[in-house]
Amino acid sequence: MARSKWLRRQSTNLVRLAVLLALAAVTLFPLAWIVTGSLKPLEQVFAIPVQWVPDPIQPQNYPDAIQATDFSRPLLNSVIVTSSQVAINLVLCSLAGFGFAKYRFRGREQLFLGVLAMTLLPLQVIMIPLFLIVKGLGWVNTYQGLILPTAASAFGVFFMRQYISTIPSDYVDAARVDGASELTIFRKVVIPQCIPALVTLGVMVGLSSWDEFLWPLIVVGGRELATAPLAMAQLRSLYQTPFHFILAVAVVMVIPPLLAFLFAQRQIIQSVSQTGIK
Amino acid sequence: MAVDTARARSKLLGLSLPRRGGPATNESTGLLFTLPIIFLFVAFNLLPTVYAFVVSLTTYNLFTPPTFVGFENYLDLLGNRNFWQAVGVTVGYTLLFGPASWILGFLIAMLLKDTIVGRDLFRSVFFVPTILSSVAMAVTWALLLRLNGPINGVLDISVPWLTNTQTALLGISLLGIWQSAGWFMVIFLAGLASIPESLTEAARIDGAGTLALLRHITLPLLRPVFAVVVVQTIVAGLRVFSPMFIMTGGGPANSTRSVAMLIYQEGLRDLRMGSAAAISVIGFVFILALTVIYFRVFRVREEIGY
Structure with missing residues (x-):
């Protein structure tokens, strides 16, 4: 009796985890595309199927993009x-x-x-x-x-x-x-x-x-x-502006808020949930 | 002790009226401390609000002196196709991004409410889109939604998201959903956490299943939270500007021109200040009505005192 209850709880947890992982993948998909795209040669940006690993990886896009734009x-x-x-x-x-x-x-x-x-x-x-x-x-x-x-x-x-x-x-x-x-x-x-x-x-x-x-x-x-x-x-x-440069600049713009979030995640989430006013 | 819990509760509720009393001291000092920021509010919020009404009664193009026309701008709006189209776009956007974000946010909150592996990490992942630069996201989402873009690619479809009047608003709303689901998740999580464990436990012992629990305990108790969420969504809809401005420029054929964008174009592109101000005043009155409801909602929350 207790064991079957335990089993049932584990299987619901597994379903929960699977749904969460799927939703997380959907949420992260645009970000992953933007970040990898910012490191690609231009012609790979819109490759279908999506090329998740840039070949070659071009960190040089960043200084080039900042300068070009x-x-x-x-x-x-x-x-x-x-x-x-x-x-x-x-x-x-x-x-x-x-x-x-x-x-x-x-x-x-x-x-x-x-x-x-x-x-x-x-x-x-x-x-x-x-x-x-x-x-x-x-x-x-x-x-x-x-x-x-x-x-x-x-x-x-x-x-x-x-x-x-x-x-x-x-x-x-x-x-x-x-x-x-x-x-x-x-x-x-x-x-x-x-x-x-x-x-x-x-x-x-x-x-x-x-x-x-x-x-x-x-x-x-x-x-x-x-x-x-x-x-x-x-x-x-x-x-x-070439697309890979646009993506690189977008990533640069996103870094400060991301750092702020990593630094003060607890405070941000708390203040949103307490007041609901940004 | 009693005071402390009351204060903690009002902090949780997010709103409390100032306590009467406080230490007696020189009256003017407290007022003096509040004045600098009050001055900014008066100069840049209150004054413009009044001024909007004044300007809305004139025609003014920045170059020739304004002429008084009474309520003509308002009457013109009633028969103005662009105005009603913008209202339709704003309502449409609100309906497209709002309910979908609520449902997703609520679903995620339900999944994350109890302990699970990686709970904090999941919460961060879902919340992160709400804080990223919305302009950078609008620009990049315009690329994501291109005909040859990765969203079409992954789904193996070829929808001309942003270039077709049928789908442009939906395409923009996808960005809205992506950015707000995590926001609502956090609010719902706070609401769910405020439901006493003993209540759900008691219902469960009485044999209530997951669905019955949701219908008879969770949803009714979250009603005040839903009210807040709805108001926030409506205000967000009325504010929406940059996704349209950046992703479609309001097009094609003005099918994504929101009210906020119409105000901008009327006033600052076509220099019809009076007409733009009249639309602003209508928006303001709408927000005012909503504000009254909003404060009522908070009072309801205080009464329930969960």
């Missing part, structure tokens, strides 16, 4: 934009989170709900007036125009507030009794306890910032300020 400047621009937006949010979201979590002031609840509402306001419905405002500021085709308008993360404020709420107020009060200024309390008491949350926030903001396409498309005019996604999209529309 002039991709180092866009990569640099993306690094600048992403790190600026991460830095802005690390500072401003934790400040605001501290303000919302540990202080009482008139209109606090309304203000916080207002911030929450921002998480549901997509750029798509404000892109036209936002462009007009940024144009009025004379910020079209500038770094500040590229960085500031889409920088603030409402999710970040919410996230930091939730986290700072869990820090016992006694710490804050004790420091205050010792005569620390409010800003010192923030820097010396709150921030050191927020490191795990700041890591998560940095990764989440970094991921979406690296991925941003619509706003750069609107605000960037020339080649100089083009971010990596913009330059990538242009490769496609120009249709002059």
